[in-house]
Amino acid sequence: MHTSARHPDSYGVPQAGALLARLGLGEFVPGRIRALPGRNASWSGPTLSGRHVFVKQLQGPAEDSLQRFRRALAFEETAVRAVQPRLCSPPLLGHCESERLLVHACLDARSGADLLADRAWDASLSQALGRTVAAVHMLPLQPDTAGDAAPPLLPPLHLLDALPEQGYLMASQAELELWGLLQRDTELVESLRRLRESERRAPRRPSHCDLRLDQVLVHEGKPILVDWEEFRCADPARDIGSVVGELLWTAVTRIPAARDDTAAASEIVSGPVSAHDIAAAGAREWQRLRPLATAFWHGYRHTDESRRPEPDEPRKPDEPDPHLAERACGFAGWHLLDRVLAHAGEQARLPATGRAAVGIGRRILTAPHDTIAVLGLTEAS
Ligand SMILES: Nc1ncnc2c1ncn2[C@@H]1O[C@H](COP(=O)(O)OP(=O)(O)O)[C@@H](O)[C@H]1O
Ligand SMILES: [Mg+2]
The missing domain is CATH 3.90.1200.10 (Aminoglycoside phosphotransferase (APH), C-terminal lobe)
Structure with a gap:
């Protein structure tokens, strides 16, 4: 069983920036990024495109974080198939399974x-x-x-x-x-x-x-x-x-x-x-x-x-x-x-x-x- 831990220091902001660029959102505006408390690593702030995002990188043993990542995506896939979509979560803007990254719209809340x-x-x-x-x-x-x-x-x-x-x-x-x-x-x-x-x-x-x-x-x-x-x-x-x-x-x-x-x-x-x-x-x-x-x-x-x-x-x-x-x-x-x-x-x-x-x-x-x-x-x- 592969259980190498994903350490917040070895992963994180650079990977998030690269994903944001791939998504066409542009990287975080330098100096405006904010780390948020929680069991995972997460950051919010405006991107160069002007869109405010909330990026989370799931932490923990690789298999465990993969399972949690897939559950989170299963929710997103289920939510878009609702007959009457209602906003019950922030819109997902992108994701990267290998880096365990999820990008959501950052809500003013x-x-x-x-x-x-x-x-x-x-x-x-x-x-x-x-x-x-x-x-x-x-x-x-x-x-x-x-x-x-x-x-x-x-x-x-x-x-x-x-x-x-x-x-x-x-x-x-x-x-x-x-x-x-x-x-x-x-x-x-x-x-x-x-x-x-x-x-x-x-x-x-x-x-x-x-x-x-x-x-x-x-x-x-x-x-x-x-x-x-x-x-x-x-x-x-x-x-x-x-x-x-x-x-x-x-x-x-x-x-x-x-x-x-x-x-x-x-x-x-x-x-x-x-x-x-x-x-x-x-x-x-x-x-x-x-x-x-x-x-x-x-x-x-x-x-x-x-x-x-x-x-x-x-x-x-x-x-x-x-x-x-x-x-x-x-x-x-x-x-x-x-x-x-x-x-x-x-x-x-x-x-x-x-x-x-x-x-x-x-x-x-x-x-x-x-x-x-x-x-x-x-x-x-
Ligand atoms: N899309 C979002 N926009 C603004 N704030 C958010 C958003 N998603 C989460 N947060 C804030 O960040 C905190 C941590 O997010 P959460 O997904 O619960 O991470 P963790 O898995 O680390 O607990 C939440 O409790 C909430 O206050
Ligand atoms: Mg939480």
Whole structure:
């Protein structure tokens, strides 16, 4: 197996410039190029042709980056075949497989994560995001997408039995604490197995599969999605659950008492912060954010229900999936655990925010059906 790593220093801007020239866009205007944060190397800026572009070079072992590159292109090929094309992603201007380069139009936009942090993400944006996500799920199934049956890797059930030696040695203290917590919790492990099993039986649709609010850009008032490297045919409940999970995670991170810095301060003033205090503050935050989850769900449902069969679709689309909301809640619960895991890599101890998120995620995962209304996935009256 060939797994040579692609290092950002040995590849990058020169290759991007050469591709831009081949595409007739001209190289980046010197001094105007901006590197963007993310797991891959990416740059944006104006080109000599005047067109602003966003260029991304996928990083990581060659086989892995090739697979992600092909998934991203499969999305682009699927999107152009939509019967009613809608803008749900920035236009692709060119690509180069050997250099793992993707060139998109650079949009003048803010991310959903930024808007939510500024409390500028409102119910109408949530509802519009629901429509965008439904439009993705309504894309026609292509042989390539449909043929790629590999389910997403997460949640990683095998790691709930034991971490492999390498993973154990590389893990931070907080990650070890968290894995220990999860592995000992047989009820939680069982609920994750049930979620994966129900996903296996679910009708599949073209899905983003790595949806977070930093992958949502709001351009001219419309939410569109970027970063399609996990695109495949999958349980649509994943994308729905990710959005709801993002809102839940935001609620948890807004609990003042659960933030380590303020927790330490309030302990001095009023004694230790109890789990009960944290839960009460979390519930208050969720009261504010829950309408955003409901608006998202209504936007999704309204578009999804208006779905018409594509002309070349072999069968009529399924009746509305009666278990979609329940599975979406399960994935929202998983999303919370995933966020805690993503942050634990950089932490010495699992912070109170993380423990609160695990507790809430656990409650959702162990009884997803009972949380549908609490999470706001109620039908419009
Ligand atoms: N076409 C685009 N126009 C403007 N900004 C973009 C565009 N595509 C992505 N971005 C911004 O760059 C960030 C990184 O892009 P993304 O595709 O998510 O890369 P990564 O794979 O490294 O996460 C995104 O979160 C988004 O804020
Ligand atoms: Mg990204």
